[in-house]
Amino acid sequence: MLDIHLPDLRRGSTPILGACCLRLGAGEILGVIGPNGTGKSTLLSAIAGLGTARVAVLAGGKPLGRSEIGFLPQAYAVRSALSVLDCVILGRREALGLRIPAGLVVEAVALLEAMGLSALADRSMQDLSGGQQQRVLIAQRLFRRPRLLLLDEPTSALDLHHQLEVMAQLRLHAGAEAMPMIAALHDLTLAARLCDRIAVLSAGRFIRIGRPAEILTSPMLREHWQVEPEILSTALNLPVIVPHRLAAMAPGTPAG
Amino acid sequence: MTMTAPSAAIDRWRARAARRGAAALVAALILSGLSIADLMTGPSGMSPSEIWHTLLAGPAGEDRAAATILWQLRLPQLVMGLIVGASLGLAGMLMQTILANPLASPFTLGFSAAAGFGAAGAILGASFLVLPVPQWIVTPICAFAATLLATGIIWLVARYKGSGPEILVLAGIAVLFFFQSLQSLLQFMASPEVLQQIVFWLFGSLLKANWVSVQVSGAILVACLPFIARDLWALTALRLGEANAASLGLDVQALRRRSFLITALLTAGAVSFTGTIGFVGLIAPHLARSVVGEDHRLGLPVAALAGAVILIAASVVGKLLSQGAAIPVGIITAVAGIPMLMAVIARHKES
Incomplete structure (x- = not known):
């Protein structure tokens, strides 16, 4: 069980997100939907601890640190010559020393394999398409094994096949690691398919939260x-x- | 997918790591060769066997002339070149990573202009005042202090306006022009003889090196190393973009501030004794990344090696071109740096 307490968020004197509490079950995937500019990205980065607001994320009553919360920001172009495998391994940067533990490499390669990315393992990030980069960055966040995973439009650059593949992986990891996720989504059909519950955000307030069929x-x-x-x-x-x-x-x- | 695919990917990954390690070793070998060449070149030619014997005999060897040339001139100049090249290579790599800009260098934030102003002030001051300490100690101290002043200004701006790359670069440009103008003012006020001394300082040269400068610059370099080593993975993560690094739990702003302080110290330590040596800190990181990639565990050491390689090569060329008086390395690196910079720009446009 995971509780998130958000205070009122303001940019200057403009309120952008009303105070709210969210409760997520173990392995639950919550979709956040809403028209453009209603505060979905603001909500996620605030929960990730990247804003100035004091957001409390409590797992069983104990607060989670910033490094225990995984966050995939909206897709952006990665311009780095780091290889796909190196990028995924960096997901556990805290475990890396002057040598990279051999077990970590094996694990990262297995995850790439499961996500259909092993053919890209040697490629430079900057040579990949937007969709490929997005899948690698999702793999990196899954490899990190956070206690809570926040995803901002995780399928925005993906074709139908890879949308399904990524959704299956998210579902698998959410269940296997009892890791709750919050995903901001625009595609409502996709949201209905991926999420256990859906919350509707409109003009900075949660309007409704419930099962996809009740909401949509x-x-x-x-x-x-x-x-x-x-x-x-x-x-x-x-x-x-x-x-x-x-x-x-x-x-x-x-x-x- | 076949069952062997994962282990094949691991093998390829290991093979590449081994190739990169080998490339770093080659860089170290090239540097060793250049260092020997540097010891062998100079206005009073010495044969390899003579150098060998003088080295073994130590600074108090019987052949006084040879011992003085080797132990008081060529050796401190070589070691200073290694330290300055390594410092500028490291500082350049840090700058390019924290500013996410391939054309950044240790001098982007105006540190060299500040050092030049400090040195010019010291040289001009010494022409009016009689100081109890020799000129060659006062000038580096003033250059170092002026660099720290420039660092302080940028630090304050970053403290209040955030440490984004734009803020740092804008503050750096302001600092650069500020100190450059002040330095021009000092040059304008100076008499022709003093002006000549200032201009000579501004041409970065290893001829100013002695064992004291080696010890001071070396100590600064060694003191910075553990702090750089702590952030190797954080810096590598920053290559994937600020958003990615932040979402891996990194405080990117604090990382930038730390790294720019280290850059300032390394740069000040390098240029205070020798004067401004351009392009080394700009080119060395590109050489390093093209050879060992963006993993800073190897990237930073190889950038240091590459910086030293460029500087020692410039020193050898400077001594060979002009047998009587060696051409200052700062001039050689500036002239050779322009085509190198063009190559970097051309390579960047392709990708």
């Missing part, structure tokens, strides 16, 4: 995303959201 409803999408969706129910019992057209504005609502 037409009224919710109409109100907060201003789209008229078609929500298909599939044989997998997962909602598939097809954005259909922009929602008609209620009279008196300012456009934009």
Whole structure:
């Protein structure tokens, strides 16, 4: 059980995120969804301890240190000649001395293998595509084995095949290491498939939190995303959201 | 995927580590060869066997002339060259890593301009005042103090405005122009004879070296090493970007501030006695990375080796080109550095 207590977050005098408490079960994956600019990235970096706010992350009542919380920021271009394997090994930088323990290398190679990345092990990070870099950086965070993993748009650069592969790995590690995760996501269908619960963030406040099927409803999408969706129910019992057209504005609502 | 794939990846990884270790050894061998060549060159030629015997006989050897040339001139100059080259190579690598900028060097933040101002002030001051200590001690002390002053200014800016690369570079540029202007003012005020001394100091040269300068610069270098060694992995992690390093639990701002202080000390220790020696700190890190990659465990030592290689090679060339009076190494590295810099830029554009 993991509890996160966030105070009010402000940038200057502008409030950007309201105070809130989140409770995550062991190995639970929580999706955070919401329109652009509602504070998803701010929330994650605050929990990661990178902001100025005092955020308490408690595991069984005991606070977690910054190095026990893993954080994958939004995808950015890595310009480094370090190899993929070196990059993953760096995930456990605290365990590295003048020599790299041999067991660590074996473990890192096994993880690359499991994530379908072993063919890239020798390649330079800067020579990889954006999607490949994103998968390597996810592997690095998984290799780190944090007590809580925060992922900001972990599948933004990935094709369908690798979206599924990464989701399967996240699910596997969340379960095997009882590691809760919080993922900010834009793709709602993907969020429904990956997450145990979904929290909706709108204008810096959590509106609702619950099972994907309870959350991803037409009224919710109409109100907060201003789209008229078609929500298909599939044989997998997962909602598939097809954005259909922009929602008609209620009279008196300012456009934009 | 076959079952052998993981072990193949490990073997390839090990093989590359071994290749890089071998490359570092080759760099050390090249440096040894150049060092011997440096001892053998000079206005009064000495044969290898003569050098060997004089070395064995020690500073108090029977052949007074040979002992003086070797033990009081060539040897301290060589050791000073090794220390200065290594210091500038390390400082350059640290600068390029913390500023995430391939064109950064130990002089990017204006340390050399500050040292030049301090030295010019000392030389000009000594022409008015009679000091109880010799000039060759006063000048480096003032150069060192001025560098620390520049460091203090940048430190204060970083303290209040954050230690991002942009802030550090902007503060560094301000410091650079500030001290350069002051130095120009001193040069303008100086008499022709004093001006000549100032200009001679500004040409970095190993001719100013003696055993005292070797001890002081060497002590600074050795004192900095444990602090650099502590951050090897943190610096390597920073190569993957600030966001990545921060999310691995690193305090990137503190790492930058620490590393820039070490850079300032190494640079001040190197240039205070010898004067400004350009391009070594810019080129050596590129040589190191192209040979052993970005892992700072090998990258930093090889940058130090590469810095020493460049400087000692410049020293040998300077002595061979002008038999009578050796051309200062600072001039050689500046002239040879321009094509090297062009090569770095060309290589960078491709990637």
